[in-house]
Amino acid sequence: NALATDWAARVVTNGGAAPSGATVTAISDFCNALDAASLTSQFLALNVFAPDSLIACLTPLIHNFGNDPWSTAATALPFVAGDLNVSGLVGDGISKVLDSGVLGTNFLSSANCGLTIYNAISAGSNDLRNLGFTDYTGSNEIYFSTDTTGNYAMQMPSSASTTISGASPGSGYYSLNRVSTTDLRLYYAQSFSPHAQLGSTSAALAATAFGAYSIYVYATYLWNTGLWYGTSQSRLSFVAMHNGFSAAQSASLYAAVQALRVALGGGFV
Secondary structure (H helix, E strand, O other): OHHHHHHHHHHHHOOOOOOOHHHHHHHHHHHHHHHHOOOHHHEEEEEOOOOOOHHHHHOOOEEOOOOOOOEEOOOOOOOOHHHEEOOEEEOOOOOOOEEEEEEHHHOOEOOEEEEEEEEEEOOOOOOOOOOOOOOOOOOOOOEEEEOOOOEEEEEOOHHHOOOEEEEOOOOEEEEEEEEEOOEEEEEEEEOOEEEEEEEEEEOOOOOOOOOOOEEEEOEEEEOOOOOEEEEOOOEEEEEEEEOOOOHHHHHHHHHHHHHHHHHHOOOOO
């Protein structure tokens, strides 16, 4: 698949060793699955957190928008090789934050947007406390967050009170999608939990435009003074920003991601 070979070439351009043939084959099969489901064109950016090297991990497979590779956010500590294993990249819960370079304004609109992550392995006491992204504007946040009591709150954007709450199921595939100003849904899946919607559909009006701020990975809140707050200790093995997906599209993406991570040898539950 051309996307897979392009990705492998960019890993080398970015200063990394050439990914293994097995990794390129697994990613190529994944790309073919996206093509078959007509999903490829829907992504703004997509990162499979390849385990070959830190450079491979930080080089997005799809980068229609954003940085290549994803970089350490300003004032944050850089990720190091020891943070990566076959199951993905782990945060430190304090100050390791990635700047994807994807902007809130890159989405088609606040009524057509989506974020998907795979939280492969929980790690540390705050593993599910703050899991997600923000385009910090003070009002236009798009994020996954779970508190210490195990509840999740998903908002897109927060100024419109578009919150989905409920008992957190823990590690797995999460896909948050807005397909209209009155339809925000969260999907979840893992090996022992079939793909299904979590919580209720949020019908709150959300027409506020996103600001031109980067989307950060491993952060759910960013003070405008540049200080980081609430970063995640989770180990992520997949991150994507995309147009809003239907339940069927999200299920197809989950099947493709699960097959990819199995082929890579880890990064799934």
